[in-house]
Amino acid sequence: MATLDSDISRDVISHQEHRGSGAIHVIMGPMFSGKSTSLLRRIKSEISIGKSVAMVKSSKDTRYAKDSVVTHDGIGFPCWALPDLMSFPDIFGHDAYAKLDVIGIDEAQFFGDLYEFCCKVADDDGKTVIVAGLDGDYLRRSFGAVLDIIPIADSVTKLNARCEVCGQKAFFTLRKTCDTKTELIGGADVYMPVCRKHYVNNQALIKPSKEVLDSDKARRESCWRQLLL
Template sequence: MLPRALCTSGSSCSSLRAAAASRSRLRAALAAPVRRLLGLGSGSSTWQCGSERLGVAVAAQQRRPAASALEAVAEADGAPEALRPPPIPRPQLRYPGSHLHLAGQPRPLAADHPHPGIEIFLGPMFAGKSTALLRRVAELEAKGFNVAVVKSSKDDRYCSSSVVTHNGLKRPCFAAPTLRAFREAAGADYASFQVIAVDEAQFFPDLHDFCSHAADHEDKRLVLAGLDGDFQRRRFGQVLDLLPMADSVVKLTAHCKFCKQEHKHVPALFSLRIAADSRQELVGGADTYAPVCRRHYVQLARLRQPDEQAHGSGSGEAA
């Protein structure tokens, strides 16, 4: 019961009663965790002493509502040192102006060389292979690696000295008929290239030997983009020969041109030649090839068979 002298008004009396009830609830809430922390049971002879400390803990909890039960008990007089909570480590900026690194943790050093290996981006025409290649090149250059970009000199659709994507991205590069010729053209700079990115990889006749040697014996990272099949869905160059030794292989897809005309979004897996030319090695763009799904490839390729038989089949491979 509260002293009558304190009840000067109904409002103040109600406030005092509410405060007393709040303290009682807080005391009850802290009782169980304190018993567990002190290793005391409700019938222990030492619980009376612990009860006094509980009262001090309640007061500490009221002063710091966010404090834990362990911290509140540690503030009680006579609390054992073992019960005092360990100090909370505060994060410190070891490198002001950069990323946050906690004190005691060494800042990770930037790798001075990427892991040697082979990455391959495959897919039909207009699947975004060159875009994926240039995106990967930008990522590696942002990490500080020296990258050489190479493309076949046969690919002169947009620019003879740059890799140009269908959506307009452009990057200067080495243009060479073979990768050996690229190495000779690079000269002394070749040793400084940590990454070699090759676009239109299917056109290089020495692709397998060059990439396997560069990755296995020269510690270089190879990033390749190329077609995995020609317009007849047959093996294209030496790209597929590198799959057993590749670190990663990503097959990209385009959108079927003819399904899109039907307002459908169907993945395109194959390149259909729409130009009246039966040579297998034919560089071209949207006027020569169309990305198609399996259904449209089967339907439309059947229509081209009489024309291909009339012109004969070539011995090269498609672009």
């Protein structure tokens, strides 16, 4: 019994020592701004000083590989592809999770439990979590929970890309198609980084095009209904 009590005491003391000793670092920006590249650079830096790391990404993102974080330049790193974050300790294994020092999260905007997980990792488990994700969607609205974790972050880095129209700094993501789904996973075939000027100008062109397409679709559906009557 004494041995059991001492083991429990050691576990409690160890847990208390770890509480609040973690950190949260956020990397955000538009598409093609190098978020995944920056994340991988930081992860590899942690590995170089002997830290135990694991990488996680959303299972929704299968553009380049299912079980790797891959940059647009083709640089990859093995990862766990998950539908949510809170299941990670169970899937990874609790003993292995306890030994982790750093957790990297790519495409963080797709995780609805991002805030909850980051609090647990940094506040309760004393680990460092490095988050990379889009801060805004193609309409420049908050995307997912990335902006929600800024108040609890130790550092926030906002990256920029290069406007594909003029070459100036690009802080926004322009969708090339008329699809209105918030979550539309794609690459350069669907999105392009743009500056403020060319975001506004292109949105002015895309909106009328969408209205024409929606009108054509409505007419086609009306014709089919009439034919079926």
